[in-house]
Amino acid sequence: MKPPVPPPLSLTRLRDLTPARVGLGRSGASLPTEALLGFTLDHARARDAVHAAFDLEALLAGLSDLGLQPIQVSSQARDRRDYLRRPDLGRMLDPESRRALESHGSVSSQLAVVIGDGLSPTAVNVHAVELVRHLLPQLAAGRIEIGATVIASGARVALGDEIGALLDARMVLVLIGERPGLSAPDSLGAYLTFAPRVGRTDAERNCISNIHRAGLTYAEAAYRIAWLVREGLSREVTGVALKDESGGIPPQLGAPLGS
Structure with a gap:
């Protein structure tokens, strides 16, 4: 006797499984x-996230509480209008910032951390400090020290390549606000590049994305980042040559953000 065929999932059940807009009627x-009002509200939240102010004071205070002394830099994008219209300007340091990093000295380090506003300053304001708080003990367990921490305004991901090269870091970690979506205006991304230098391509980076309340928890993201840092430094590679094989995340790391 054949087992009974399970009934198809209803649209109501499907909506419980995804934030995507399905079965709107x-x-x-x-x-x-x-449904129209919900779409309009989420679209407004995404636009607001792109144009939100970058809360430098809160970031400086939060990172200082963690024992870090961040350096502030800016890209060549003079304002948000420039940043959105000229992505290339967000990939290059302005002259003053470049001089500041050059004068900082190039003491070689394993890892430099760059925190940039990106396309969602809201994501960075909300999540960056807490992610770093969870990441520090994971790095310490692998005996990995952060050589310098940098806060970058008007930043694109590739700005970390120039910063990492100037700081003589073996690897750079860029925490940056991702392009806002209609279901996640505050998603944070983490990008890792071994041997950073100007001209690196996205194929030479590893990315962990969707760090937000409905996505990856801080602890889970920190676990994966630390694994990639350790393996990247050991194998001297990141990008398509380094797959995330961190395996199953310990159950205690799966708790929602803020729990």
């Missing part, structure tokens, strides 16, 4: 009012 040829 319709009103005539358009969306129902509730």
